[in-house]
Amino acid sequence: MRIESAAAYEEFRRRAREAAAAHRQEILVCCGTGCLANGSMRVAEAFAKELQARGLTAEVGTFTKRTGCHGFCQRGPLVVIQPAGILYTQVKPRDVAEICEKTVANGAVVPRLLYKNPADAKRVEHYAEVPFYANQTRVAMRNIGKIDPTDIADAIGHDAYAGLVKAMLEMTPEQVIGEIERSGLRGRGGAGFVTARKWRACRSAGGERKFVVCNGDEGDPGAFKDRSIMEGDPHSVIEGIVIGAWAVGAHEGFVYVRDEYPLAVVNLTVAIEQARRHGFLGKDILGTGFDFEITISRGGGAFVCGESSALMRSLEGKVGEPRQKYVHATDKGLFDLPTVLNNVETWADAGAILLHGADWFAGMGTEKSKGTKAFSLVGKVKNTGLIELPMGMTLRDIVYGIGGGIIDDRPFKAVQTGGPSGGCVPESLLDLPVDYERLTEAGSMMGSGGMIVMDDRTCMVDVARYFLRFLTEESCGKCVPCREGLKQMLAIYDDLVAGRGKPGDIERIETLAAAMQLGSLCELGKSAPNPVLSTLRYFRSEYEAHIFARTCPAGMCRDLTSYEIVPELCNGCHLCFKACPADAITGETKKVHTLHQEACISCGACYDVCPTEGAVRFFPKSRAAAEREAV
Amino acid sequence: MSGGANDAGGKGTMVTLTIDGRVAKVPEGATVLDAARAIGVRIPTLCQHEALEPWGGCRLCLVDVTKKDWRGWEKMVVSCMFPAEDGLAVSTATERVVATRKAVLDLLLARCPDTPLVQKLAREYGVERTSYRENPEPTDCILCGLCTRVCDAIGVxxxxxxxxxAGKEVAPPFHEAPPDCIGCLACAEVCPTECIPYQTSDSARTIWGRRFEMVRCPHCGRAHITREQATFYAGRGGVPESYFTTCDACKRTQMARTFTTLSAVR
Known part of the structure; x- marks a missing residue:
């Protein structure tokens, strides 16, 4: 059914909500990529079968819904029972019968499946009370986990396209751009360019043919917010793109999705078809006479294609290499025509801003960074997953509030933000409010919202080396500073972690970093030194330890670290024996164990499993060698 | 557009800028590099060629630019692509420009330690030996992309x-003899380090692992073009193949003869 007026939209939404209200209970099974990998599809199928068998579908009107990512992937598969709001974690198909019996039929909870708060070991019944969710504010992710992404009626029941209806039927394009401007929305891909400025420039650019592009080529290690948005609520993305297209006067749009996101491609394809059938896309959108089409383009797996000029080259069917340009894409972008390119999350924000107003959005956040921001919180925190929070929340609140603190309550060391273009923020800056400006000042950046938390068992030299290796593989190789500079920098780091560091290495790294920042062609090369420079800025002594003392203070660089068992403290639990992959540990249960240096590969598995504080310890390999020499 | 300074022939709008304090006047559309060359300021380049679109890969032609209303802010740009504008102040040898060029050459020398052109340029910036790890498999290819770009420009x-x-290289598809190659040698001729090998004789030419039969000029018998070249050029736009098989010298002779005849008739 095509919607061609505000009244028709209202009517459609009213009926969608009525249909949903007819379900006395809804069982929301997370079918995002993370939960799917943990077998959530089988859980959803089991629910459908079990409810049918028990006659609960007809009798109490219980309905199973497959939703997008709920964010708390670590505890998946996740199941939420509505309207009670009960959250079950790590649900297996074999738990389904019990949930149906106790919760669905009789309104009681199954305690063993409830989330256990690591802080006080108490079970939490309700979704909204779990600290991971309680401290979030969701805008771009407003409907993810609530709706079935393949059902447009469900999405409309949750206000999808309401912002578009308002924009196109009540406002002028100029007013729409004005609203986006007042909201303070900035690019969620990481650079933070003012969105309205792009839209206005493109609108005022000459010519009949213009484009809007959605960048869904999320490639930072550990980042998955765009994937979850495209999978879990593709309509929010489409709505934003249509609003943008209408505001700038474009009739063709592209969504560039990386090929490793097959579910995103499927859900977007379904959503585009449904949007077209309902009059939100295609010819004569909402009866206004405005035509606009979206084409999905699948990326070929190059990280650099997330860079806007490379992405456009790839869309043009050419090799995805960045192009040096001294004109904005809004004047000469895709096919050298005016183009607006925004990140998935930026597009998803646009619809909500139009619906709820600029003031609502600008009411959240800090002075220059407004609204909310999605992050992928990963690493050594107790709660990992996808989160969205108001700009300006401190790192401490994120790591210790939402994240629940460091695993095993080890000391916090740093948080890496912004992926390979970002940097490491140390403990001294834990109270840093997270926004574009503060992160940049700290030598990191917002990036695409990856947040990797690291504990004391992380070697910062090795972290920088990890990102360098990633970038060395992903550099397109077009310009000399990035291609050759990364290769040489990685060679220096390979030496550092292997104990072959030389005096002058730090200075050579700094010279290279400066040349890459100033001389590289695109942002990949210009920002590539960030992980290096931020670790040098905050953890210089670790570099010096690697070079001058040939030690790794975190005990992570294998070539520099030895382990030993302290006989006085070993209680003979035998765990290290079992964990050792090199058979370097001997000993019987309840007797003192021995680690044989000649067989040890310094992997640290014994250290990590040992339950007795201090019974396994690490020390510099150079000392071990010296001692062997002396013997 | 590269070469704009020479092409415009004095028509169209002119822009005035300064380069290292000297005034340059060039047609609108010219690049900063064009302007520098027009007044004899030398800026090093490796990936630039007047017959090809600028590319911005070698990063040697970096310069600092600023304008009065930029409040002292300087931007480092590649002069081969940055458009010359009115009021632009270009500095070709600031400390950071020189340092960045030096680092780029230092890196190139590590990649190509035995390449005379790279050695010469590096020496100009005070780099005798690279500060970095020398390439264990030295190459002369600097990956300037001129060969692939000229091949694209010809339409082949x-x-x-x-x-x-780090693994990037120039190669034909699947490292096999390229089926589309016409043996024109443009790639080898444009290469600044002469690192694309080929053999050519009166009977045959070999490049990229492919052998081409030579066609002789029907008038003088000189072998100057491959069969594939003649066919490709003729196929491009209505000029008969015989025009291309005739060598340039013979074309000139024929033309001269035609003119002589014409003027005799008059």
Whole structure:
């Protein structure tokens, strides 16, 4: 059914909500990529079968819904029972019968499946009370986990396209751009360019043919917010793109999705078809006479294609290499025509801003960074997953509030933000409010919202080396500073972690970093030194330890670290024996164990499993060698 | 547009800028590099060629630019692509420009330690030996992309850069003899380090592992073009193949003869 007026939209939404209200209970099974990998599809199928068998579908009107990512992937598969709001974690198909019996039929909870708060070991019944969710504010992710992404009626029941209806039927394009401007929305891909400025420039650019592009080529290690948005609520993305297209006067749009996101491609394809059938896309959108089409383009797996000029080259069917340009894409972008390119999350924000107003959005956040921001919180925190929070929340609140603190309550060391273009923020800056400006000042950046938390068992030299290796593989190789500079920098780091560091290495790294920042062609090369420079800025002594003392203070660089068992403290639990992959540990249960240096590969598995504080310890390999020499 | 300074022939709008304090006047559309060359300021380049679109890969032609209303802010740009504008102040040898060029050459020298052109340029910036790890498999290819770009410009696209990052190289598809190559040698001739090998004789030419039969000029008998070249050029736009098989010298002779005849008639 095509919607061609505000009244028709209202009517459609009213009926969608009525249909949903007819379900006395809804069982929301997370079918995002993370939960799917943990077998959530089988859980959803089991629910459908079990409810049918028990006659609960007809009798109490219980309905199973497959939703997008709920964010708390670590505890998946996740199941939420509505309207009670009960959250079950790590649900297996074999738990389904019990949930149906106790919760669905009789309104009681199954305690063993409830989330256990690591802080006080108490079970939490309700979704909204779990600290991971309680401290979030969701805008771009407003409907993810609530709706079935393949059902447009469900999405409309949750206000999808309401912002578009308002924009196109009540406002002028100029007013729409004005609203986006007042909201303070900035690019969620990481650079933070003012969105309205792009839209206005493109609108005022000459010519009949213009484009809007959605960048869904999320490639930072550990980042998955765009994937979850495209999978879990593709309509929010489409709505934003249509609003943008209408505001700038474009009739063709592209969504560039990386090929490793097959579910995103499927859900977007379904959503585009449904949007077209309902009059939100295609010819004569909402009866206004405005035509606009979206084409999905699948990326070929190059990280650099997330860079806007490379992405456009790839869309043009050419090799995805960045192009040096001294004109904005809004004047000469895709096919050298005016183009607006925004990140998935930026597009998803646009619809909500139009619906709820600029003031609502600008009411959240800090002075220059407004609204909310999605992050992928990963690493050594107790709660990992996808989160969205108001700009300006401190790192401490994120790591210790939402994240629940460091695993095993080890000391916090740093948080890496912004992926390979970002940097490491140390403990001294834990109270840093997270926004574009503060992160940049700290030598990191917002990036695409990856947040990797690291504990004391992380070697910062090795972290920088990890990102360098990633970038060395992903550099397109077009310009000399990035291609050759990364290769040489990685060679220096390979030496550092292997104990072959030389005096002058730090200075050579700094010279290279400066040349890459100033001389590289695109942002990949210009920002590539960030992980290096931020670790040098905050953890210089670790570099010096690697070079001058040939030690790794975190005990992570294998070539520099030895382990030993302290006989006085070993209680003979035998765990290290079992964990050792090199058979370097001997000993019987309840007797003192021995680690044989000649067989040890310094992997640290014994250290990590040992339950007795201090019974396994690490020390510099150079000392071990010296001692062997002396013997 | 590269070469704009020479092409415009004094028509159209002119822009005035300064380069290292000297005034340059060039037609609108010219690049900063064009302007520098027009007044004799030398800026090093490796990936630039007047017959090809600028590319911005070698990063040697970096300069600092600023304008009065930029409040002292300077931007480092590649002069081969940055458009010359009215009021632009260009500095070609600031400390950071020189340091960045030096680092770029230092890196190139590590990649190509035995290449005379790279050695010469590096020496100009005070780099005798690279500060970095020398390439264990020295190459003369600096990956300037001139060969693949000239091949594209001719419309053949027989070779391309393959792979990315540190593993990038110039190669024909699948490292096999390229089926689209016409043996024109443009790639080898444009290469600034002469690192594309080929053999050519009166009977045959070999490049990229492919052998081409030579066609002789029907008038003088000189072998100057491959059969594939003649066919490709003729196929491009209505000029008969015989025009291309005739060598340039004979074309000139024929033309001169025609003019002589014409003027005799008059």
């Amino acid at each position: 696209s027989a070779i391309a850069t393959v792979d990315r990052g």
